[in-house]
Amino acid sequence: MSHPKRLKMMQQLMDKHQLKAIVLSSPTSQHYVSGYKAITYSRPLFYVHSQKESAFIVPGLEEEHARHVARVDRVIVYYEHPEQAHQGTNPVTSLLSYLQASVPVGKLGVEFNAVSIKVAKALIEAGWELVDVSDDLLGARVVKDAEELDLLRSAGKMVSLAVRASLEAVAPGVTELEIDQQGHRAALEEVSRLYPNTIAAVNAMTPSGVVRTVMPHVYSNTRRLEKGDILIHTHHVVLNGYIAECERTCFSREASDRQKEAFSVMLAAQQAAFDTIKAGVPMCDVDLAARAVIQKAGFGDYAIHRTGHSMGLDIHEPPFFRFDEKALLQEGMVFTVEPGFYVPGLGGFRHSDTVIITKDGYELVTNVASDLESMIL
Template identity: 55%
Template sequence: MKNQIRVASIREWMDEKGMAAMLLASPNNQFYVSNYKAIIYSRPLFYVLGKSETAFIVPGLEEKHARSLASVDQLFVYYEHPEMAHKGTEPVDLLMSYLGKPEAGAKLGIEFNTIPIKLAKALEAAGWELVDVASEMLQRRTIKDETELHWMRYAGKLVSNAVRASLSAVQPGVSELEVDDRGRKALLLEAAEQYPKANVFLNAITPSGLERS
């Protein structure tokens, strides 16, 4: 429901700015409007917000995941394995086909800090007037609802517990890798017990060895 409210609000803003559609490539912005986050971003994903429908273009590796989670009207899939090549192998081709030929002077919102220059030039060559929406989307994402605030507080709790677990492992002869492992295990175990269906993304950069280099 919150995604539909967000999309409706963005459409009102698009109308004010005279935009026919918006193209999002940033994972954070895509999640904001669709509730979908890819398992891994090793291939291009494009989200299009039009005046009457939304569409997602995803790789075959993400197809099942996207169909089960993405709040979107249309899902288009491109494939890299030969037996499915007849359905399309190029995400940009699918995108350009979906967008179609724009009317003269039609405006397309894109994220100037995310969209590849080659794609931007192809969109301009197709007749689109490009408008930067990156700042607007960032501003919208800074306004958190109660669900987001809950998860932020819970993430902070997980990190605090992980730090305590890591500190408890600190003693002479223990490597930083082992200290970090203690905290990581504590975080993942608690998350699995409290929210077994949640996706937990954990990033850590830990030196190894007894001495710092």
């Protein structure tokens, strides 16, 4: 979606809720609307959209970044060093001062899922009536435009490269962190070659062994692989803010018969999900199709999460492939497909691939072998 279209979306939100202005606190929403995302740490930033103009309130160390990147009419700065303290040092005071000088008091759109209680309290005490626009903003991001889809396709190619490189490092004696590093290096070298002047990031985790793989989300550590270990390797690659995910369950040199059986069930569950996906299908049907395979094989009690989540500017975005999600799939949505189950004493089993929803099915944007033979390394 082009910047003018996103500004139009903000104006439509104001009209819908009869708002005087919208204040965005979420860095992701700020990025989506303005093209600017700061590394915030402890310093809050506020994006304000009104009938009159758009403005960013930023700390002094972000001033140059914001003026260079943010697509806004004004950048307002608060400082934390004495030389500029006379211009303001408090972000909430700066926000209130700007609103009181520029926007009539009335209904103010904020993100209830992001605004702090402290900021909300200050706005209410200043006379504003707060209206939640969280769901509206998330809803605007669900269907991706052509530019977003191209970025996600590129991220999909890079994350596939990262996973393939990491899997090549799997061997007894290698640490989980070393496996991650192999994929990081391959992806970042290729991103640097193919996409000059692009903001890129990588993230990975590789829990190994029957104990750690039944914990679906744990950081990699210095544990060294042993022959016969099971692993779940995850990689994310981010290109200009847009994220693709790929995960593979694999084995170091060998797998037990019971693990091979469970792996086959996981693979069949993912295929059942793939076979269900197309525009117009209720999202719950995708989850239920995968879950039926897992339940039939006797692993239902160990399938402890949904089958997938939307992807975009955040790793996990709504909506979800979940048993109670009745919304219909639409062309241009992007999801992970990752049914999994985690059996104590046996290990965890989960592949994940990123797909774009199409009229008649899906477009797979990740490309890594998934069969058992390829995953015994």
